[in-house]
Amino acid sequence: xxxxxxxxxxxxxxxxxxxxxxxxxxxxxxxxxxxxxxxxxxxxxxxxxxxxxxxxxxxxxxxxxxxxxxxxxxxxxxxxxxxxxxxxxxxxxxxxxxxxxxxx
Numbered sequence: 209x210x211x212x213x214x215x216x217x218x219x220x221x222x223x224x225x226x227x228x229x230x231x232x233x234x235x236x237x238x239x240x241x242x243x244x245x246x247x248x249x250x251x252x253x254x255x256x257x258x259x260x261x262x263x264x265x266x267x268x269x270x271x272x273x274x275x276x277x278x279x280x281x282x283x284x285x286x287x288x289x290x291x292x293x294x295x296x297x298x299x300x301x302x303x304x305x306x307x308x309x310x311x312x
Contacts (some may be wrong), residue, residue: 251279 212298264281291305
């Protein structure tokens with residue numbers, strides 16, 4: 209990156225670090241990223257291309273896709289445990305909340 213100041217003249221590697229001598233942080237308006245969405249996630253690919261993953265819908269969860277290559281949103285599993293569910297561990301039967309209370 210060319211530099212011409214009263215202190216430094218020449219070319220300086222631009223590392224985008226906090227130190228202004230390295231070029232400082234990029235301004236958000238000059239990153240080259242376009243079409244970003246509020247709440248979205250920037251993810252990279254194997255070819256170093258960044259893409260925007262828009263925010264998911266309420267109740268969706270973020271998971272790794274089946275190929276293990278990217279992130280995606282998926283509907284949350286239905287159901288789930290409730291406090292009154294009974295859980296048996298080593299022949300001891302207690303409600304789920306009781307097990308949690310005991311730190312099991």
